[in-house]
Every structure is written in structure tokens, then in C-alpha cells.
Amino acid sequence: MKSLSIFKLATLAFFCLIIVASCTKEGPIGPAGLNGENGENGADGRDGVDGNVTCLVCHSGTNMEQKQAEFAMSEHSVGAIAVDYAGSQARCAPCHSHEQFVQVMTLGKVAGDITNPSAWECSTCHGIHKTFEGQDFALRSKDPVVSNADKVTVLEMNGNSNLCAVCHQARTAEPNTASPGETFRISNTHYGPHHGPQANVVSGVGFSEIPGSVAYPEAGSNKHLAQASCTGCHMAPFTNGQGGHSFIPNVDACNACHNANIDDYNYGGVQTEVHELLVELRDKLVELGVVEYIEADAAFEPIVGTYPMVQAQAYYNWIGLEEDRSLGAHNPKYVKALLLNTIEALQ
Ligand code: HEC
Ligand code: HEC
Ligand code: HEC
Ligand code: HEC
Ligand code: HEC
Ligand code: HEC
Structure with a gap:
């Protein structure tokens, strides 16, 4: 079971502080922004969302554990058929292992054959946040x-x-x-x-x-x-x-x-x-x-x-x-x- 280390908690707290601090610098906290078209956040109303509240949309209560529990039902978390056979081969990237997908999404291609391919995990699809806003699922890609x-x-x-x-x-x-x-x-x-x-x-x-x-x-x-x-x-x-x-x-x-x-x-x-x-x-x-x-x-x-x-x-x-x-x-x-x-x- 993966649990948040002290280091990660510290990082989280640090980010929250930065965000809260930068909100206060720009003035009082404003009302939450309306969603723009196509599911993107509109340009207006971005400022003023409380940093803590935004983080807690996802990082709260048992939300992440609930996602873990659901994900345990998916074949993605097993990778049984796919990972074993094709997961180590560089030519089968980006589709057959966690490592291949992350390498292709971050480096553009795989470095070479993989010695120990693994099945999908949260960070296969979710990378590091970019905006930390409510709709920012930090997905590795959402481009056509x-x-x-x-x-x-x-x-x-x-x-x-x-x-x-x-x-x-x-x-x-x-x-x-x-x-x-x-x-x-x-x-x-x-x-x-x-x-x-x-x-x-x-x-x-x-x-x-x-x-x-x-x-x-x-x-x-x-x-x-x-x-x-x-x-x-x-x-x-x-x-x-x-x-x-x-x-x-x-x-x-x-x-x-x-x-x-x-x-x-x-x-x-x-x-x-x-x-x-x-x-x-x-x-x-x-x-x-x-x-x-x-x-x-x-x-x-x-x-x-x-x-x-x-x-x-x-x-x-x-x-x-x-x-x-x-x-x-x-x-x-x-x-x-x-x-x-x-x-x-x-x-
Ligand atoms: C977000 C809305 C939405 C969801 C979710 C959705 N459908 Fe549809 N589906 C539609 C629309 C709209 C049409 C087109 C109807 C038409 O052209 O008259 C359609 C058409 C169909 C058709 C063709 C027959 C028909 O009535 O025209 C089938 C069969 C169908 N859907 C099955 C499903 C099944 C099974 C699911 C769930 C796994 C599903 N749909 C989920 C909106 C949806
Ligand atoms: C829309 C949902 C969502 C929001 C909002 C969100 N996060 Fe996340 N966060 C995630 C997901 C999903 C992961 C990946 C989890 C994993 O890999 O175990 C993650 C991972 C992280 C991690 C890395 C933790 C780890 O286990 O490696 C940190 C740190 C983090 N988020 C901080 C924040 C902070 C700070 C905010 C608010 C400013 C925030 N997040 C807002 C969904 C969210
Ligand atoms: C209208 C709802 C609908 C949409 C949209 C949809 N799916 Fe499906 N998908 C289904 C249904 C229903 C099945 C059949 C599941 C079954 O019969 O057990 C299915 C089957 C599958 C399967 C095989 C699953 C299995 O266990 O056999 C995969 C993989 C899949 N979909 C991926 C996708 C992907 C990727 C997309 C987007 C490109 C997508 N689906 C869009 C409803 C949908
Ligand atoms: C990194 C590549 C990759 C991505 C990204 C990915 N899938 Fe899959 N998916 C696979 C592979 C490979 C399998 C077969 C896994 C196995 O059986 O070993 C699979 C299996 C499935 C299945 C059938 C098994 C199950 O119950 O989980 C469904 C449904 C599915 N994917 C839907 C999706 C949807 C929806 C998305 C986007 C939200 C998605 N996948 C993103 C590679 C991917
Ligand atoms: C563009 C992405 C992609 C690439 C590249 C790719 N695969 Fe796949 N492969 C998939 C997906 C997605 C599935 C699972 C589909 C599903 O569950 O419906 C799959 C399933 C498989 C399966 C399981 C078949 C079964 O019986 O269920 C095998 C075996 C496989 N791939 C072999 C390979 C090999 C070998 C390579 C490299 C030469 C390769 N794949 C490259 C996407 C890819
Ligand atoms: C195969 C890709 C994939 C994997 C693996 C994955 N996610 Fe997600 N996740 C998504 C997508 C896509 C969305 C956005 C769904 C939408 O648009 O409705 C999402 C949304 C979320 C959200 C925000 C939505 C909410 O209801 O709170 C959280 C939190 C989250 N994921 C956590 C996780 C955690 C924790 C794991 C690991 C247990 C995980 N995800 C694994 C693709 C993935």
C-alpha cells in the first residue's frame, strides 16, 4: 500500500502555502470562476479560488482511497495479458507498460527495451499538476x-x-x-x-x-x-x-x-x-x-x-x-x- 511520506506531505503543505500566499498578495479572495466552454476554465474569475479548497477537491477524506479501490477492479491495474508479453519491447511503446507510456509522454520516446515492465498505476495517467485548479486532473495528455x-x-x-x-x-x-x-x-x-x-x-x-x-x-x-x-x-x-x-x-x-x-x-x-x-x-x-x-x-x-x-x-x-x-x-x-x-x- 502506498502512503504519503512525510516528505510528500511537506511538499503538499508547501504548495498550499505558496498558492494561499499568492492569492493574498493579489487581494481578497474572489468568488470561484465559472467554467468556460469546452470544459476549460474560463479566463474570468480565475483569481481568488482558495488554494486549500482546490487541493481538497481531490486530496480529501477518502477520495484517493476510493479511486484506488475502483482501480483495483480494472484490468489496467493487472496488465496481465498485455504487459508480460509486449511490455518490455521498445517497439511496443507507448502502450504496453507504465514505464513506456511515461517515457513517451515525458521524453517523446522510449530509451530502449525495458527490463522490468509494470502495470498501470495512478501516475501512469496522472503526472505532476500544472495549474492545480479543480479541473486539472494532471493527465499526462489530453491533446488530440x-x-x-x-x-x-x-x-x-x-x-x-x-x-x-x-x-x-x-x-x-x-x-x-x-x-x-x-x-x-x-x-x-x-x-x-x-x-x-x-x-x-x-x-x-x-x-x-x-x-x-x-x-x-x-x-x-x-x-x-x-x-x-x-x-x-x-x-x-x-x-x-x-x-x-x-x-x-x-x-x-x-x-x-x-x-x-x-x-x-x-x-x-x-x-x-x-x-x-x-x-x-x-x-x-x-x-x-x-x-x-x-x-x-x-x-x-x-x-x-x-x-x-x-x-x-x-x-x-x-x-x-x-x-x-x-x-x-x-x-x-x-x-x-x-x-x-x-x-x-x-x-
Ligand atoms: C451522453 C449521452 C449518451 C450516453 C452516455 C449513451 N448514449 Fe447511446 N446514444 C446517445 C445519442 C444522442 C444517440 C443517437 C440517437 C439518435 O441518433 O437518434 C445514441 C444512440 C445509441 C444507439 C443507437 C440506437 C438509437 O437509439 O439510435 C444505441 C444502441 C445506444 N446509443 C446504446 C447506448 C449504450 C449501450 C450506452 C451505455 C453503454 C449508451 N448508449 C450511452 C446518447 C448517449
Ligand atoms: C483534480 C484532482 C486533484 C486536484 C484538484 C489536486 N490534485 Fe494533487 N494529485 C491528484 C492525483 C490524481 C495525483 C496522483 C496520485 C498518485 O500518483 O498517487 C496527485 C498527486 C499529487 C502530489 C504527489 C503526491 C504523490 O503521492 O506523489 C502532490 C504533492 C499533490 N498532488 C499536491 C496537490 C496540491 C498542493 C494541490 C492543490 C494546489 C493538488 N494536488 C490538487 C489529483 C489532484
Ligand atoms: C456509449 C458508451 C461508450 C463509449 C462512448 C465508449 N465505450 Fe468502450 N465500451 C462500451 C460498452 C457498452 C462496451 C462493451 C462492454 C461489455 O459488453 O462488457 C465497451 C467495451 C470497451 C472495451 C472492451 C472492454 C472489455 O472488457 O471487453 C474497451 C477496451 C473500450 N470499450 C474502450 C473504450 C475507449 C478507449 C473509448 C473511447 C475511444 C470507448 N470505449 C468509448 C461503452 C462505451
Ligand atoms: C498506456 C496505454 C493505455 C491508456 C492510456 C489507456 N488504456 Fe485502457 N487498456 C490498455 C491495455 C494495454 C489494456 C489491456 C490490459 C490487459 O488486459 O492486460 C487496456 C484495457 C482497457 C479496458 C478493458 C479492461 C478493464 O476492465 O479495465 C478498458 C475498458 C479500457 N482499457 C478503457 C480505457 C479508457 C476509457 C482509457 C482512458 C481514460 C484508457 N483505457 C487508457 C492500455 C491503455
Ligand atoms: C498504439 C498502442 C499499442 C501499441 C503500439 C501496441 N499495442 Fe498491443 N495492445 C494495445 C491495446 C490498447 C491492447 C488492449 C486492447 C483491449 O483490451 O481491447 C493491446 C493488446 C495486446 C495484446 C493482448 C491481446 C489479447 O489477446 O487480448 C497483445 C499480445 C499485444 N497487444 C501485443 C503487442 C505487441 C507485441 C506490440 C509491439 C510489437 C504491441 N502490442 C504494440 C495497444 C498497443
Ligand atoms: C488509465 C488512466 C488513469 C489511471 C491509471 C488513473 N486515472 Fe484518475 N483519472 C483519469 C481520467 C481520464 C480522469 C478524468 C475523468 C473525467 O474526465 O471524467 C481522472 C480523474 C481523476 C480524479 C479527479 C476526479 C474525481 O472524481 O475526484 C482523481 C482524484 C483521480 N483521477 C485519481 C486517481 C488515482 C488515485 C488513481 C490510482 C488509483 C488514478 N486516478 C488512476 C485517468 C486515470
């Missing part, structure tokens, strides 16, 4: 992220959720963007966008938009991006063992926006429908000889070979949407359009 896959598309996830997109995005561009042509070579059995293309799915960009009878929604038009984004569902206030720092999507958030009363994520049956479409597409790919079931891995994997472009794109869409793991909840319209048009194109 340039897509790893095509190095061009900007993933603008709406504030704090940009932090998530640093890691939860595709690493490989869809086949016809990566290598345009009539055919495409799937060169290994791990081919695909990589395990967590959630930011692409939520943004509605980066998958193979194979033409078909269903119109694709405009990129970025997803209501779940504008109104919720990653933190709006996964970090909605912690209730009934969901949300907050457990990172488990909170059904209460779905219900609040949808004025509904569901107890799972299958609102309107969208997850059932998307699951069925994913099975249908996979079976089609097996029939065409693009995919086979590998007993030893207990998984469906692509067969290495050169395929008509549309078949390689169909595989990319299948594995990417499978590994998104929301079964359509991230962006119902985009996901359904992709699956319906892809299946249609393979008929």
Missing part, C-alpha cells in the same frame, strides 16, 4: 492524437478521452490505404488493426468503407463521441460497481441519456444484432478460405496468402470490429453499416 495507422487522421476524442486514444487505437491502416491495388497480401496470422481500435470505431474512421447499400455516417458524427466519448461511459460516476476508475462502462450512464431502464449494454438489441453479423461475416470468410479455425490457439486466424482486395478488407473489418469488443455500442450506425456492406460485397 495523430492516428498510428495512417499518420494523417487526427483522432479528436473530446478532452480527457484523448488520453485513452493514445493506446486504444488501430496500429495498421486498412488494406487499400496501406497498399492500394487489386490484391493484398496477408503476410502473417496476426494481421489486423491490433487489439484495441476503439478510438477509430468511436470516431467512425479507419475501417474499410466497402461500398454497399447502407450509407456510411459522416466521420465524427457519432453522438456517442460528441456527448459521451470514452470517459462519459467508462468513467461515468461510480455506481453499483461500474464506472469511475473501474473503467467498466456504467449502465446508469446509458440509462440517463436514453431515458431507459436497461440492466445490460444491449440497448435496443444492438449487441445481439452486431454479434450475429460478426458470426455471419466470419463464416463467410471461412467459406472463402481466408480464415480458418486453429485448434491450438482456440481462435479464428487468417490464412497467409494473397487475396482480392475486397476479401482482405473484409477480414480487416471483421477482426477489428471483433477486437473492439463493444459489439456495436461504441458507434452503432458505423459498425452496422460496415458489417452489412462487407457481407453484401462478399455475396
